[in-house]
Structure formats: C-alpha cells, structure tokens
Amino acid sequence: xxxxxxxxxxxxxxxxxxxxxxxxxxxxxxxxxxxxxxxxxxxxxxxxxxxxxxxxxxxxxxxxxxxxxxxxxxxxxxxxxxxxxxxxxxxxxxxxxxxxxxxxxxxxxxxxxxxxxxxxxxxxx
Amino acid sequence: xxxxxxxxxxxxxxxxxxxxxxxxxxxxxxxxxxxxxxxxxxxxxxxxxxxxxxxxxxxxxxxxxxxxxxxxxxxxxxxxxxxxxxxxxxxxxxxxxxxxxxxxxxxxxxxxxxxxxxxxxxxxxxxxxxxxxxxxxxxxxxxxxxxxxxxxxxxxxxxxxxxxxxxxxxxxxxxxxxxxxxxxxxxxxxxxxxxxxxxxxxxxxxxxxxxxxxxxxxxxxxxxxxxxxxxxxxxxxxxxxxxxxxxxxxxxxxxxxxxxxxxxxxxxxxxxxxxxxxxxxxxxxxxxxxxxxxxxxxxxxxxxxxxxxxxxxxxxxxxxxxxxxxxxxxxxxxxxxxxxxxxxxxxxxxxxxxxxxxxxxxxxxxxxxxxxxxxxxxxxxxxxxxxxxxxxxxxxxxxxxxxxxxxxxxxxxxxxxxxxxxxxxxxxxxxxxxxxxxxxxxxxxxxxxxxxxxxxxxxxxxxxxxxxxx
Numbered sequence: 001x002x003x004x005x006x007x008x009x010x011x012x013x014x015x016x017x018x019x020x021x022x023x024x025x026x027x028x029x030x031x032x033x034x035x036x037x038x039x040x041x042x043x044x045x046x047x048x049x050x051x052x053x054x055x056x057x058x059x060x061x062x063x064x065x066x067x068x069x070x071x072x073x074x075x076x077x078x079x080x081x082x083x084x085x086x087x088x089x090x091x092x093x094x095x096x097x098x099x100x101x102x103x104x105x106x107x108x109x110x111x112x113x114x115x116x117x118x119x120x121x122x123x124x125x
Numbered sequence: 126x127x128x129x130x131x132x133x134x135x136x137x138x139x140x141x142x143x144x145x146x147x148x149x150x151x152x153x154x155x156x157x158x159x160x161x162x163x164x165x166x167x168x169x170x171x172x173x174x175x176x177x178x179x180x181x182x183x184x185x186x187x188x189x190x191x192x193x194x195x196x197x198x199x200x201x202x203x204x205x206x207x208x209x210x211x212x213x214x215x216x217x218x219x220x221x222x223x224x225x226x227x228x229x230x231x232x233x234x235x236x237x238x239x240x241x242x243x244x245x246x247x248x249x250x251x252x253x254x255x256x257x258x259x260x261x262x263x264x265x266x267x268x269x270x271x272x273x274x275x276x277x278x279x280x281x282x283x284x285x286x287x288x289x290x291x292x293x294x295x296x297x298x299x300x301x302x303x304x305x306x307x308x309x310x311x312x313x314x315x316x317x318x319x320x321x322x323x324x325x326x327x328x329x330x331x332x333x334x335x336x337x338x339x340x341x342x343x344x345x346x347x348x349x350x351x352x353x354x355x356x357x358x359x360x361x362x363x364x365x366x367x368x369x370x371x372x373x374x375x376x377x378x379x380x381x382x383x384x385x386x387x388x389x390x391x392x393x394x395x396x397x398x399x400x401x402x403x404x405x406x407x408x409x410x411x412x413x414x415x416x417x418x419x420x421x422x423x424x425x426x427x428x429x430x431x432x433x434x435x436x437x438x439x440x441x442x443x444x445x446x447x448x449x450x451x452x453x454x455x456x457x458x459x460x461x462x463x464x465x466x467x468x469x470x471x472x473x474x475x476x477x478x479x480x481x482x483x484x485x486x487x488x489x490x491x492x493x494x495x496x497x498x499x500x501x502x503x504x505x506x507x508x509x510x511x512x513x514x515x516x517x518x519x520x521x522x523x524x525x526x527x528x529x530x531x532x533x534x535x536x537x538x539x540x541x542x543x544x545x546x547x548x549x550x551x552x553x554x555x556x557x558x559x560x561x562x563x564x565x566x567x568x569x570x571x572x573x574x575x576x577x578x579x580x581x582x583x584x585x586x587x588x589x590x591x592x593x594x595x
Contacts, residue, residue, distance in 0.1 A: 044331075
C-alpha cells in the first residue's frame with residue numbers, strides 16, 4: 001500500500017496517515033490481522049517525527065481499526081466493530097463534497113459511480 | 126619522487142573525472158529518470174520541448190567533454206614539466222579546479238531544466254511524498270556475516286602491527302618500535318569502520334516508490350541495495366588486501382616502485398568496482414523503467430540538483446540524485462553540522478595547500494649562533510648545541526641514503542622531520558636532496574642529516590662547525 005502525504009495540505013500529517021490506513025483497510029490492501037510497520041520504521045521511511053506516527057496509530061487504536069501490544073506491535077483488528085453508522089463529521093464532509101461537485105457541474109451519475117468504485121475497493125489518485 | 130607523485134595524483138584524479146563525465150552527462154537523456162538532477166517527465170519528450178531538452182543536454186555534455194579534454198592536457202603538461210616549484214600545491218589546485226569545473230555544466234543544465242519546467246507550467250502545486258507502507262523498514266540487504274570478515278581481518282592486522290611495535294613479535298627492520306605500521310593500520314581500520322557505517326546508513330535509506338505495487342517497489346529497492354552492499358563488501362576486501370600488502374612489503378622491503386604499483390592496483394580495482402556498480406545500477410534502472418507508475422517531484426528541494434535541502438523531511442540521509450550512495454539533508458540540524466565540517470575541512474585543505482606551497486618555495490637555511498647550529502625553515506627551528514655533538518661528517522652522495530619518512534615533509538626539494546635513514550629510525554632530517562651533499566651529526570639522542578640552501582653553503586657551514594667539535 002502506498003501512503004500519499006501532501007506536505008502543503010491543511011490536514012495534519014497524522015490525520016492524512018490515519019485516513020490512508022483506513023482507506024487501505026477498507027480496500028483490502030491491509031488485511032485483517034496484518035502487521036503494521038513499527039512506529040520507528042514508518043517514521044524513518046516517511047521522514048516524519050515518530051510522535052506523528054504514534055499519534056496516528058493511537059487514533060486508529062481508539063477508533064478500533066487496529067490493536068497494539070508490546071510483543072507483536074500494531075496489527076489490523078481481526079474484527080472491526082461494524083456500527084453501520086456514518087458519523088456527523090463524515091456526513092458534513094460528504095455533504096461538502098457533493099455540494100462542491102454539484103456546483104462545478106459534475107454529473108450525479110458520475111459521482112455515484114465514483115462512490116461505487118470506492119465502495120468496491122478501487123483507489124483513484 | 127616528483128614523477129611518482131604526479132602519477133599517483135593522475136591515477137587518483139583522472140578516473141574520477143571520467144566517472145563524473147559519464148555519470149553526470151549521459152549520452153541519451155530519454156532513458157534517464159533525471160535530467161541534470163530534475164525529474165524526467167513525459168512532457169519533456171513531446172514535440173519542440175524534446176528538441177529544447179536535447180539541445181541543453183548536448184550543449185552541456187559538449188562543455189563537459191571540453192573540460193575533460195582540457196583537464197587531461199593540463200595533467201600531461203604538469204607531468205612533462207614536473208620540475209617546477211610548488212608541485213604539491215599545483216597538483217592539489219589542479220584536483221580541486223578540475224573536479225569543480227566538471228560539475229559546472231551540470232549546475233547550468235540544472236538551472237536551464239528548472240526554467241524549462243517553470244515555463245511549461247510543470248511546477249508542483251502540491252508537495253506530495255509517497256511511502257510504501259508494506260516495505261517500511263523491511264528491505265535490507267547488508268549482511269553482518271559479509272561485513273564482519275574484512276573488518277576483523279583489518280583489526281587483526283592492527284593487532285599484529287601493535288605487537289611488532291611493542292616488540293612482542295620480533296622483527297629486524299628499523300621501523301619496529303616507531304608505531305609507523307600501527308599508525309597506518311589504524312588509519313586504514315578506521316576508514317573501514319567508516320565505510321561500514323556508511324554502508325549501514327545507505328542500507329537503511331528510504332525505499333523509493335516507483336510503482337503502486339508494493340512487490341515491484343520491494344524488488345526494485347532490494348536490487349538497488351544489493352548492488353550497493355555487494356560493492357561495499359568488495360571495496361572493504363580490496364581495502365584490507367591493500368593494507369595487508371602494504372604492511373608486509375613495508376616490513377620486508379620498502380620501495381617507491383612497490384608503493385606505486387600497490388596504489389595503482391588498488392585504485393584500478395576500485396575504479397573497476399565503481400564501473401561495475403554503475404553498469405549494474407543502470408541495468409536495474411532500465412529493467413524497472415517500464416514499471417514506473419509513481420513519480421515524486423522533489424526537484425525544488427535539490428539545490429543545483431546536488432545539495433538536498435528539505436525542512437519537511439526529518440531524515441538526515443537521503444539517496445543521492447546523481448552518483449553513488451547517499452547525501453545528507455542540509456535542513457536537518459546534524460546535516461548543517463556535517464556541511465559545516467566539510468566546509469572547515471575544505472578550508473583546512475586550502476590552508477594546507479598554501480602552507481605546503483610556502484614550504485616548497487622557502488629554502489632551508491643553516492646558520493651558526495652562539496655555539497649552536499640552527500636549522501631554520503618557515504616557523505621550524507632545529508637547534509643543535511655543539512656540546513651535544515659526538516661526531517660530524519660531510520656526506521657527498523645523498524642519493525646513497527635510504528630515507529623513510531615517519532613524520533614531517535617529504536618533497537622533491539625538502540626532506541624535513543623524523544625519518545628512518547638506512548634503517549636507523551632515530552633520525553632528524555633537514556635537507557634539500559637535490560643539492561647532493563649533507564652534514565651528518567650524531568648526538569646522544571639523535572642522528573641529524575642537515576643541509577643548507579646550496580651545496581656550497583652546506584660545505585661552508587661544515588667547515589665552520591668542525592673546529593668546535595672534539
């Protein structure tokens with residue numbers, strides 16, 4: 001899985017990392033029970049502070065996407081809690097995306113097809 | 126020593142110039158990932174832009190070729206007219222100028238490519254970095270089992286040299302007990318440790334992301350790192366074999382020709398190793414060029430395409446854009462320290478060149494002052510009290526003596542410092558070997574071999590001292 005970080009984005013790097021890992025789990029690129037790189041290895045590879053990676057992992061753990069223990073490090077949870085619920089924050093974000101798409105003249109079908117693609121696990125740049 | 130020194134310098138510098146030429150100025154830019162340190166994009170290969178890029182490459186390659194040929198001609202001239210003063214300084218300046226000059230067309234090419242990129246509107250609006258999540262910290266090819274043996278062999282040589290200098294292992298040559306062999310071996314061993322440390326740093330460099338497929342990235346990075354680790358291991362063995370050879374020959378029989386041959390062989394093998402490394406590296410690049418689907422634009426972080434400055438990257442070490450191995454991030458605090466150290470080292474070398482030039486141009490002077498013989502050269506004064514002299518003689522043939530420098534100067538016109546002379550290591554030398562004659566002075570502690578600016582002056586000083594000696 002390729003992590004794509006925009007250094008000039010307003011979204012903090014730890015959140016971008018968290019989002020990318022969530023997308024990886026959703027698309028199946030990160031399988032259930034799969035071991036994640038250690039905080040140190042990932043920070044070194046990405047050229048960012050270990051605290052940033054640690055914060056992203058901590059958030060993912062709190063949200064129930066990954067589990068961590070001293071012996072095995074971080075892993076994707078084998079059973080992620082299925083609440084079948086979209087948070088208010090995500091609803092607002094989705095509304096913003098739909099609104100922007102409508103203003104810029106994007107066809108509704110095109111937008112739905114994009115949602116379909118993401119739903120099926122495809123990733124676009 | 127003059128011609129020997131010139132040849133050693135040429136063997137060191139000229140292959141570097143050739144390697145610089147072939148690495149910085151490839152014949153075809155269309156297959157390269159980078160053009161003068163700027164990321165190659167498909168837009169550059171389109172229509173008129175392709176012609177512009179070709180012209181830039183052709184022009185800069187032509188300039189580099191002219192600089193290469195000019196440097197070769199100057200080297201030949203310097204060898205042929207070797208009887209000039211300030212020889213060491215001239216060669217050092219030559220090395221500095223020729224290598225810098227070879228890089229200049231590259232810097233200009235980098236500037237032109239960045240302007241072209243800007244004019245085409247290809248400047249990055251975002252600063253996107255890619256990381257292969259699955260390969261983070263997972264691709265390493267440097268094996269401890271391969272790195273340890275040459276280091277242990279080097280360490281053994283140091284131990285043997287130390288035991289010889291401590292006279293626990295008896296040897297009959299005059300250099301035993303003077304810690305010359307130990308000193309040389311330790312320097313070589315430290316170099317090996319540095320190479321090993323550098324190799325480990327290279328092995329932990331960020332994995333390049335060329336594809337959205339992690340397996341492709343892993344294979345690509347593994348191939349590149351394997352090439353580098355193979356080269357490092359070979360380099361370490363060549364280094365240790367050279368050290369061993371030098372050690373044995375210096376114990377058995379020291380000769381300038383022997384030294385020249387070993388240095389020559391060492392450098393030839395090293396250069397051959399670098400060429401094989403480059404060839405293999407290019408083969409890997411060519412093999413994976415079809416797999417490239419991800420391209421990271423870091424052009425703005427590369428000053429002249431050579432110096433990396435990225436405050437957003439917390440890594441100290443990054444892969445070089447051009448050349449072998451890695452470089453440091455100048456924006457990193459420790460990177461700044463390393464660059465400052467490099468600048469200081471360059472200033473030191475430059476200062477040394479000036480000092481050596483002054484030393485070479487300043488004649489040696491002997492004078493008698495209040496029952497002492499003063500040997501004066503620059504800021505050095507060797508003072509020999511007449512009372513301490515046991516015997517004094519005038520030698521007419523300096524070439525019949527075998528000098529082996531322990532510390533000090535060793536130039537065509539100056540031998541100054543502690544020397545082993547005819548296997549006697551307790552000697553202080555202060556003479557111009559080109560004059561032919563010398564005064565040999567034996568004291569309780571040391572034997573001096575001294576001479577003045579001219580042979581006549583040396584003879585006069587000898588005649589003047591002789592009546593004082595019983």
